[in-house]
Amino acid sequence: MSGVVANARVGDLAFPWAADHLEPAVSAGNPIRERAYALQFLSCVGNVARVLTGPAAGAEGRVVGKHAFVLIDFPQDALDELAPGDRLLVRAVGQGLRLLDFPDVAPRSCSPALLAGLGVAADGGRLRVGVAAEIPAFMMGAGLGMSSEWANCDVMFTRKEVVERLGFGGLKLGDVVAMHDQDHRFGRGFRRGFTAFGVVAHGGYGGVPGHGIGVTTIFSGPADRFELVRDPDANLKRSLQLA
Amino acid sequence: MSAINAHELVRASLVGEVTSPVLGSSPYDVDRDGRPFVPVGAGGVCYSVKVGSPAAGWVADQVEPGVSIANPVDAANDALLLYACVGNAVTVRTGAAAGARGVVTGKHEAFQLYKHVLVHLDDDALERAAPGDQLVVHAYGRGMRVDGLPDVTCHSLGPELWEEWNPEPRDGVLRVRVTRVLPPEVVGMGSGRASGVTSVALQADASDELADLRIGDVVAIREWDATYVTGYHEDRVLVAVVGTGDSPVLGNGAAATILLSGPAAVFDFALDRGANLAEMLSLS
Numbered sequence: 001m002s003g004v005v006a007n008a009r010v011g012d013l014a015f016p017w018a019a020d021h022l023e024p025a026v027s028a029g030n031p032i033r034e035r036a037y038a039l040q041f042l043s044c045v046g047n048v049a050r051v052l053t054g055p056a057a058g059a060e061g062r063v064v065g066k067h068a069f070v071l072i073d074f075p076q077d078a079l080d081e082l083a084p085g086d087r088l089l090v091r092a093v094g095q096g097l098r099l100l101d102f103p104d105v106a107p108r109s110c111s112p113a114l115l116a117g118l119g120v121a122a123d124g125g126r127l128r129v130g131v132a133a134e135i136p137a138f139m140m141g142a143g144l145g146m147s148s149e150w151a152n153c154d155v156m157f158t159r160k161e162v163v164e165r166l167g168f169g170g171l172k173l174g175d176v177v178a179m180h181d182q183d184h185r186f187g188r189g190f191r192r193g194f195t196a197f198g199v200v201a202h203g204g205y206g207g208v209p210g211h212g213i214g215v216t217t218i219f220s221g222p223a224d225r226f227e228l229v230r231d232p233d234a235n236l237k238r239s240l241q242l243a
Numbered sequence: 244m245s246a247i248n249a250h251e252l253v254r255a256s257l258v259g260e261v262t263s264p265v266l267g268s269s270p271y272d273v274d275r276d277g278r279p280f281v282p283v284g285a286g287g288v289c290y291s292v293k294v295g296s297p298a299a300g301w302v303a304d305q306v307e308p309g310v311s312i313a314n315p316v317d318a319a320n321d322a323l324l325l326y327a328c329v330g331n332a333v334t335v336r337t338g339a340a341a342g343a344r345g346v347v348t349g350k351h352e353a354f355q356l357y358k359h360v361l362v363h364l365d366d367d368a369l370e371r372a373a374p375g376d377q378l379v380v381h382a383y384g385r386g387m388r389v390d391g392l393p394d395v396t397c398h399s400l401g402p403e404l405w406e407e408w409n410p411e412p413r414d415g416v417l418r419v420r421v422t423r424v425l426p427p428e429v430v431g432m433g434s435g436r437a438s439g440v441t442s443v444a445l446q447a448d449a450s451d452e453l454a455d456l457r458i459g460d461v462v463a464i465r466e467w468d469a470t471y472v473t474g475y476h477e478d479r480v481l482v483a484v485v486g487t488g489d490s491p492v493l494g495n496g497a498a499a500t501i502l503l504s505g506p507a508a509v510f511d512f513a514l515d516r517g518a519n520l521a522e523m524l525s526l527s
Contacts, residue, residue: 137449138427138466139475145354145432145444145494156434156475165477181428181449186277189431189494190446209474210435 001202002027002069006079010064010174011237014203014213015163021211022204024173025079026061027069028088041149043070044094045199045218046114046240051078054086062240063090064174065201065216066109067151073236075243095149102127105221106185108148114218117239118176123227129197130231132175133168137182137190141210148184152201152214160205174236175200177215178228184220195228196220199236246390246412249402254383257323258336259312259360262286263374272304274491280304284488285353286311287374292488294348294363294459295521298497299447299489305498306488307351308458309369311359312378320358324350324440327360328384329484329500330404330524335368338376343368347380348459348520349486349500350399352441354432361486363526385439392417395505396470398438404502407523408461418511419482419503420461420518423452427466427475431494438469438481442498447489456497459520460485463512469504480507484520 001021008017008024028049030036047063049072059078065071070090074082094111101122107115121128135155143153157163163171171177176199183191184198198215206212236242264286271279284292284306292301292308314320333345345368349361360380364372387397387405392412411418429450433443445462447453456462461484468476483499490496503510520526 136428140428141474142435144430144434144446145492154435158474159476162475162477183275183493185493186273186275187493189275189492190428190449191275191493192448208435209468209472209476211474 001067003084004079004082008173008203010073010242011235012173014171014173014200015157015169015205017204019204020206020208021067021202021214023067023069023071023202025064025071025073026082027067028072029069039070039090040066042092042095043090044092044109044111044114045216046111046117047093048091050089051082052087052089054081054083056081056086062242064236065152065199067202067214071201073242102221102225105219105225107219108184108217110218114239117241126225126227128227128229129178130176130229130234131178131197132232132234133171133177134228135177135179137180140179140182141212143214144188147187148217152198152216153188154211155213155215156210157212158206158209171200172235173200173203176234179215182220184217188217193223194220195223195226247402247405248388248390252383252386252402254381255326257326257380257382259314259323259378259380261288261372261374261376261378262311262313262359265357272492275493280491285351286357286359288369288372290369292458294526295519296458298456298458298485301488303488304492305351305490305495307359307361309348309361309363310372311351311361313357313359321440323360323380324358326382326385327380328382328399328401329502330401331383332381332403333362334379334381335364335372336377336379338373339371340364340368340376345378346524346526347401349484350440350442351487351498352436358440365527389417392509394509395503397503398469398501400502404524408518416509416511418513420513420515421463421482422460422516422518423514424463424465424512425450425452427464429464430467431496434473436473438471438473438501438504441473442486442500443473443483444490444494444496444498445485446494446496456485457519458485458488461502461518462499465507469501478507479504480510
């Protein structure tokens, strides 16, 4: 967690790392608590970020998830130069986003750019959403009970046996996933008949039960409002055209 | 109590004070449908909700029955939370209720907000108790083991409750009375926490079995591990006792304090709606 991880990025496999709560690329925070909350709550997946100071100044990246920090992907040459303490600017836009034809679907931390990049299509009163994986409710762990806009919700893949048994070995950082029986509109929790969608924000097996990979919520609504299309390439790398 | 290592267990006195409710600068939290509500119920003294009362139906958020105590020094509070076990005796030490006796009925942790031990007092003592009063918990049970069943881990389970609950070790299996056995998706907030000090929230939507849940009910949860930290495990189970009322917040619910955990194969659950603290410990 924290700092700069130069060799794990969105698009890479989520699991095979000797790491716990692995945050790919850059983890950005603010030392002043109230500003950290603003950064956390107002940043949306897909927002543009820019490096203000240090050797990578001028480089442009994209918000790819949230943990207690905001996770930002940059091109590899910038990642190789970035270091703790460099100042970053996030152009925050997206909270308050509504889908005018789907008032019961609630976007959360989803930028307009992400929505466009996902290629979500309206079809007969439903939204067709491409997902790389579908997560059963019993795997949802730490992060339930918290605000929809805060960090992410862990999926309890803490042991290799479980990952293999449930067929999640190919899951990638940045994958778009559906979470069944989850309502993430006003907080996060179990609710029959609802589906939440998110992106895989942090990876690694970790060693602590009840934690695991993290999924940042992007939208949520009644299950019958969605048509899921399995697409192994439903990943932020494609949606945000990451370099 | 021949089935447990009672002769090895240390009894220690820990002090907690009756808490006061705490709120932020806004009176509102947000419920599952996005509506504001005032989160009444946690902290202080509660007169109208008791162990044995329904968990749902209160205009409250995780209402704590009886009195809620904590030590104002964080590290001492951590010790209080770890040492106190459900069923332990409590003595009121200061205030108008001084001398009254009570019983530990649960623990309740709200993430980064508070950690409380819940204590039952009779109506007379409850009427006289007030925030700031000191209570002594006669903490007893941490380190408890079941003879012949080394894979069973005891958590916040006092020998006093063990005796009344009366789990039966037989042929390598522990037969335990529980009100219901719940599916793994019932657990909301509370995963990934230290099992000995915490509570896990039971999400009411996840099981029809929770419709008539009562505070004090002992429940089993399938596919959960609590050996050290709470989390999913396909071959394990945990047993917990409901300490608080339900919650209108998504991912929350009645907070259950962990009593036992271990491999599913070493537990045999006997369904008994009378497996409630109010009945077992004769609380009134």
